[in-house]
Amino acid sequence: MVTVKRxxxxxxxxxxxxxxxxxxxxxxGAFNAGVAQYEDEIMLLLRIAERPLSGDPLQVxxxxxxxxQKCVQVHFYDRRDPAFNFKDxxxxxxxxxxxxFCGLTSLSYFRLARSRDGHHxxxxxxPFIYPSNRYxxxxxxxxxxxxxxxxxxxxxxxxxxxxxGVNMVSTKDFKTFQDHGLIFSPENKDVxxxxxxxxxxxxxxxxxxxxxxxxxxxxxxxxxxxxxxxNHRHLLGVRKGRWDGGxxxxxxxxxxxxxxxxxxxxxxxxxxRYCLGGLLLDLNDPSKILARSDKPxxxxxxxxxxxxxxxxVVFTCGGIVxxxxxxxxxxxxxxxxxxxxxxxxxILSELKNSVAKA
Amino acid sequence: MVTVKRxxxxxxxxxxxxxxxxxxxxxxGAFNAGVAQYEDEIMLLLRIAERPLSGDPLQVxxxxxxxxQKCVQVHFYDRRDPAFNFKDxxxxxxxxxxxxFCGLTSLSYFRLARSRDGHHxxxxxxPFIYPSNRYxxxxxxxxxxxxxxxxxxxxxxxxxxxxxGVNMVSTKDFKTFQDHGLIFSPENKDVxxxxxxxxxxxxxxxxxxxxxxxxxxxxxxxxxxxxxxxNHRHLLGVRKGRWDGGxxxxxxxxxxxxxxxxxxxxxxxxxxRYCLGGLLLDLNDPSKILARSDKPxxxxxxxxxxxxxxxxVVFTCGGIVxxxxxxxxxxxxxxxxxxxxxxxxxILSELKNSVAKA
Numbered sequence: 001m002v003t004v005k006r007x008x009x010x011x012x013x014x015x016x017x018x019x020x021x022x023x024x025x026x027x028x029g030a031f032n033a034g035v036a037q038y039e040d041e042i043m044l045l046l047r048i049a050e051r052p053l054s055g056d057p058l059q060v061x062x063x064x065x066x067x068x069q070k071c072v073q074v075h076f077y078d079r080r081d082p083a084f085n086f087k088d089x090x091x092x093x094x095x096x097x098x099x100x101f102c103g104l105t106s107l108s109y110f111r112l113a114r115s116r117d118g119h120h121x122x123x124x125x126x127p128f129i130y131p132s133n134r135y136x137x138x139x140x141x142x143x144x145x146x147x148x149x150x151x152x153x154x155x156x157x158x159x160x161x162x163x164x165g166v167n168m169v170s171t172k173d174f175k176t177f178q179d180h181g182l183i184f185s186p187e188n189k190d191v192x193x194x195x196x197x198x199x200x201x202x203x204x205x206x207x208x209x210x211x212x213x214x215x216x217x218x219x220x221x222x223x224x225x226x227x228x229x230x231n232h233r234h235l236l237g238v239r240k241g242r243w244d245g246g247x248x249x250x251x252x253x254x255x256x257x258x259x260x261x262x263x264x265x266x267x268x269x270x271x272x273r274y275c276l277g278g279l280l281l282d283l284n285d286p287s288k289i290l291a292r293s294d295k296p297x298x299x300x301x302x303x304x305x306x307x308x309x310x311x312x313v314v315f316t317c318g319g320i321v322x323x324x325x326x327x328x329x330x331x332x333x334x335x336x337x338x339x340x341x342x343x344x345x346x347i348l349s350e351l352k353n354s355v356a357k358a
Numbered sequence: 359m360v361t362v363k364r365x366x367x368x369x370x371x372x373x374x375x376x377x378x379x380x381x382x383x384x385x386x387g388a389f390n391a392g393v394a395q396y397e398d399e400i401m402l403l404l405r406i407a408e409r410p411l412s413g414d415p416l417q418v419x420x421x422x423x424x425x426x427q428k429c430v431q432v433h434f435y436d437r438r439d440p441a442f443n444f445k446d447x448x449x450x451x452x453x454x455x456x457x458x459f460c461g462l463t464s465l466s467y468f469r470l471a472r473s474r475d476g477h478h479x480x481x482x483x484x485p486f487i488y489p490s491n492r493y494x495x496x497x498x499x500x501x502x503x504x505x506x507x508x509x510x511x512x513x514x515x516x517x518x519x520x521x522x523g524v525n526m527v528s529t530k531d532f533k534t535f536q537d538h539g540l541i542f543s544p545e546n547k548d549v550x551x552x553x554x555x556x557x558x559x560x561x562x563x564x565x566x567x568x569x570x571x572x573x574x575x576x577x578x579x580x581x582x583x584x585x586x587x588x589n590h591r592h593l594l595g596v597r598k599g600r601w602d603g604g605x606x607x608x609x610x611x612x613x614x615x616x617x618x619x620x621x622x623x624x625x626x627x628x629x630x631r632y633c634l635g636g637l638l639l640d641l642n643d644p645s646k647i648l649a650r651s652d653k654p655x656x657x658x659x660x661x662x663x664x665x666x667x668x669x670x671v672v673f674t675c676g677g678i679v680x681x682x683x684x685x686x687x688x689x690x691x692x693x694x695x696x697x698x699x700x701x702x703x704x705i706l707s708e709l710k711n712s713v714a715k716a
Binding site for chain 2 (some may be wrong): 099100101102134135138143158159161162163165166180181182183184185186187188208209211212213214215217219221222223224225227228229230231232233234237302
């Protein structure tokens with residue numbers, strides 16, 4: 001059993017304290033932040049979700065970035081139109097296509113939040129990464145940040161009507177960034193890049209979404225330059241009927257420990273509850289699984305984890321390691337940010353225990 | 359209008375003339391071959407599909423490669439079981455999941471066929487590429503071959519229960535080959551790699567299959583070593599309501615012409631009819647589209663193109679260029695191989711005409 005020390009200040013950041021960037025919009029989410037240590041500050045690259053202030057309740061607004069006009073526009077769907085399905089608060093689907101969506105109910109982009117103590121954050125007024133090309137017209141979501149030397153590689157889902165790909169940018173100063181384009185072709189999400197070369201190769205975990213055959217599992221890929229990826233191999237599958245039976249994906253950027261690379265991943269159950277578990281990969285060959293959590297390390301228990309825009313969700317994109325303590329930042333209920341401290345040795349013991357019982 | 363000179367000997371290769379490799383199986387397809395010029399021979403890397411000889415008509419056999427036992431085994435589905443849907447002759451689907459399949463009705467692998475005149479082929483008795491790992495348990499399909507220097511890069515769909523990825527191998531002698539693993543992560547198909555570097559980069563076209571959002575379109579990617587790929591960009595979309603409205607994918611390895619890179623691609627209509635069209639890409643930047651066929655260059659018209667295992671299909675994986683003549687080899691009706699000669703100048707004129715009218 002891993003002790004989870006949730007911060008008393010949780011949720012640390014809520015949408016209410018974020019000023020909308022768009023006139024006539026409200027902020028409904030400040031969550032699923034990428035995490036980095038930059039100089040003496042902890043940086044959270046918040047996913048800010050904004051939604052048009054609703055007027056007519058029969059009209060469902062779907063905001064998108066218009067590349068030609070370089071501004072956000074809103075498409076309205078008629079809630080009474082039987083061609084569309086509005087059951088999922090996050091997306092608008094065609095009634096005859098239960099797996100796919102045609103629009104989102106909010107537009108996400110990234111803003112930086114900064115903190116010296118890791119508990120209290122000040123949030124930038126302006127976006128750091130904002131939709132700017134045809135792959136981002138439905139927004140950018142769920143960044144992870146890998147620091148290699150003095151460069152921070154930031155990668156995230158780029159969502160548009162042509163698909164969901166994984167875009168990467170890099171920065172040295174969190175002021176400007178260089179675009180590396182889509183490093184994984186659609187449909188893919190939940191990429192984490194290891195923070196150093198292992199036996200001469202960079203490695204990443206990724207989560208393709210498959211149409212014809214296969215389940216939403218974690219794969220591993222190699223690179224020699226971080227831009228181009230190959231040698232894709234299946235790493236970890238969903239476990240039907242369990243907490244990670246519906247879908248899995250990488251969460252935090254992998255953490256190097258004496259026992260192996262520790263990955264905190266998310267698992268969704270068949271009833272759409274998101275929990276966090278641990279995965280231990282071989283230090284010299286991260287395609288080798290040493291251990292996997294039997295049960296979640298962190299699951300939705302606090303009120304802010306159970307209720308929100310999309311409830312019963314804990315979802316991490318990264319943490320800060322200080323000695324044996326992992327300060328795990330995580331999004332809650334597709335709405336706010338929280339943090340909990342976990343003891344890495346305890347996680348490793350629990351993982352070894354999971355193996356023993358497997 | 360492009361003149362299509364079908365060979366009088368068409369179909370050039372049929373399943374009847376191929377001896378099964380597996381005892382108790384029949385060959386139902388010898389089609390969708392990768393094409394290469396090797397020494398003084400034209401090589402076709404045939405996709406050979408074998409199916410267990412049927413006994414009980416109520417049992418639908420689904421062959422697969424068992425990696426542990428290193429042999430082909432057969433799973434039987436009960437045709438009366440309402441949990442499954444047997445309408446598509448190629449696959450077995452779960453009734454509640456119309457987009458995905460759980461098994462195939464045949465197992466595909468590759469055999470070489472060789473010819474001096476391009477009309478008459480002798481077919482190897484043994485496979486050249488045969489399922490050998492967990493990504494190929496449902497078979498390997500639809501190879502393309504790019505020659506760079508004295509190396510032939512062969513890449514193809516690797517199909518298994520974990521997904522459909524794109525596997526690459528390389529050979530210098532068509533006797534042994536080296537495995538490069540999956541160069542594109544699932545779900546992806548219909549990759550063609552350009553035969554030379556363009557402005558310092560290798561390029562490939564690929565066709566992701568998307569679950570949540572987007573259509574089955576052609577994308578372009580870059581590489582510096584052919585193994586690792588990135589900078590994925592959307593290139594060409596389906597055209598709703600037209601011959602290429604349901605699905606598109608690259609066909610032949612791109613051909614360098616004075617006017618640009620000529621790609622012969624396939625388009626499927628809403629009613630599952632496959633035709634071939636042309637695409638002209640900028641010589642110095644193949645992400646720039648110069649022209650696209652208004653109407654198909656080649657469509658199912660001959661009896662062997664209209665009737666077969668899956669009828670109304672012409673599908674190319676490559677051709678041989680001799681002067682201004684393109685000898686286009688193509689699979690017909692998921693069953694046999696055919697060839698037609700086309701004049702490249704005529705294709706280019708037709709394409710310029712398409713642009714003018716667009």
